[in-house]
Amino acid sequence: MAKTLFTNVKIFDGTGSRSFTGEVLVEGNRIKSVTKGGKKTPRNGAVVVDGGGATLMPGLINAHCHLSYTGSQRMSDIPPEEHTLISMHNAKTIIDYGVTAAVGAGAAKPRLDVVIRNEINAGRIPGPRFLACSPEITVTGGLGDERQMHMYHNDLSLYADGPEFIRQACRQMIREDVDVIKLMLSGDHLVPTMCDADQSAMDEDEVAAGARVAHQRGRRLAAHARNAESVKLCVKYDIHLVYHATLADEEALDLLEENKDRFWVIPAIGFTHATAYDAGDHGFSPDYAKELGFVSELEIGSETLKKMHARGIKVLPFGDYGFAWTPHHEMARDFVHFANYLDMKPGEILRAATSYGAEAFGKPDELGQVTPGFLADLIMIDGDPLADLTLFQDADNILMIMKDGAYHKPPLAPRSFAQPAAAE
Numbered sequence: 532m533a534k535t536l537f538t539n540v541k542i543f544d545g546t547g548s549r550s551f552t553g554e555v556l557v558e559g560n561r562i563k564s565v566t567k568g569g570k571k572t573p574r575n576g577a578v579v580v581d582g583g584g585a586t587l588m589p590g591l592i593n594a595h596c597h598l599s600y601t602g603s604q605r606m607s608d609i610p611p612e613e614h615t616l617i618s619m620h621n622a623k624t625i626i627d628y629g630v631t632a633a634v635g636a637g638a639a640k641p642r643l644d645v646v647i648r649n650e651i652n653a654g655r656i657p658g659p660r661f662l663a664c665s666p667e668i669t670v671t672g673g674l675g676d677e678r679q680m681h682m683y684h685n686d687l688s689l690y691a692d693g694p695e696f697i698r699q700a701c702r703q704m705i706r707e708d709v710d711v712i713k714l715m716l717s718g719d720h721l722v723p724t725m726c727d728a729d730q731s732a733m734d735e736d737e738v739a740a741g742a743r744v745a746h747q748r749g750r751r752l753a754a755h756a757r758n759a760e761s762v763k764l765c766v767k768y769d770i771h772l773v774y775h776a777t778l779a780d781e782e783a784l785d786l787l788e789e790n791k792d793r794f795w796v797i798p799a800i801g802f803t804h805a806t807a808y809d810a811g812d813h814g815f816s817p818d819y820a821k822e823l824g825f826v827s828e829l830e831i832g833s834e835t836l837k838k839m840h841a842r843g844i845k846v847l848p849f850g851d852y853g854f855a856w857t858p859h860h861e862m863a864r865d866f867v868h869f870a871n872y873l874d875m876k877p878g879e880i881l882r883a884a885t886s887y888g889a890e891a892f893g894k895p896d897e898l899g900q901v902t903p904g905f906l907a908d909l910i911m912i913d914g915d916p917l918a919d920l921t922l923f924q925d926a927d928n929i930l931m932i933m934k935d936g937a938y939h940k941p942p943l944a945p946r947s948f949a950q951p952a953a954a955e
């Protein structure tokens with residue numbers, strides 16, 4: 532079995548806020564051992580990689596990933612053939628920036644996530660471990676319903692009204708082999724014709740029907756849930772991936788706190804920030820974005836998310852990258868947003884981006900940590916990310932990327948070098 536020993540590295544293991552000097556031995560696709568301080572790991576035929584003082588840490592885990600979002604305004608106009616290729620390129624971009632596992636959060640066409648996941652798993656294209664998601668399942672006039680009366684067809688979302696049709700939409704997508712069902716419980720400020728952020732779009736019987744089908748068939752559930760009622764419905768119906776939750780009230784926070792080991796909040800605050808301040812070239816001037824409610828959403832959301840973090844509710848970075856004003860390669864901007872808007876410390880942010888991400892992914896005992904026995908999904912950063920969270924924004928700072936024990940990006944000289952081990 533192939534063995535690789537990373538030496539002369541600082542290790543951030545994903546579980547705490549401190550990093551330590553040490554060595555990590557990878558055997559096959561698993562982490563075999565982790566040593567601290569000057570203790571030497573027996574070489575025993577391992578290829579030795581000298582990290583030159585770089586930081587070795589778990590690969591990042593994005594639990595709110597729209598892999599098929601293309602950065603164009605109307606994704607429903609892109610033919611499926613082109614759309615598949617763009618999604619393939621996005622998968623490469625995402626792992627190029629150190630994300631070794633991602634949870635699909637809504638595909639832009641029904642089978643895009645599924646086919647990309649299958650190709651990644653078959654080893655034919657590069658990309659993170661990936662849980663394929665359904666398109667966003669939404670009610671008429673809910674978030675994602677881009678239709679107007681003169682249009683006969685649009686496939687960005689799946690439209691379903693009433694429990695019967697919600698059930699059918701979920702069952703169809705499970706038949707197509709998604710891992711995750713995404714339901715649009717609340718609205719958003721984004722498009723005035725769609726349900727607003729502080730309103731519920733789906734009725735409780737519709738949420739219950741969709742959740743039941745997903746649970747029955749062993750699929751994970753994710754929800755767009757901004758307003759308080761929608762967050763409460765997530766808890767009531769075991770929708771474990773709660774996207775946004777920015778308008779959660781005290782009762783909703785109490786419910787999340789009581790169940791904090793079973794729910795993960797991925798607010799996508801970078802999207803709100805970018806829409807409020809960076810999207811002028813894309814139809815959202817700062818004044819218009821403010822008028823739509825994005826500035827107040829950011830202020831209220833920031834306070835809500837700070838409370839969540841203080842209560843021990845797990846709040847994770849990433850989410851809603853892939854729009855024109857939030858390109859995929861900028862997703863690590865969220866780390867800085869989390870420091871600024873949530874007052875989270877760098878170690879807490881990186882733990883949320885690794886070991887909490889693994890929980891949200893459904894592999895808490897195998898991913899997101901540099902711990903013996905865990906899968907070897909590792910990255911090496913040029914510098915100390917705990918001192919500079921912006922390092923992840925430049926792919927050149929990521930010196931090595933390993934997924935499942937195999938290099939996506941091998942370490943290069945002169946910073947690191949590999950050599951056959953001498954017999955000891």
Ligand SMILES: [Zn+2]
Pocket residue numbers: 595597636637774799850851
């Ligand atoms: Zn989203």
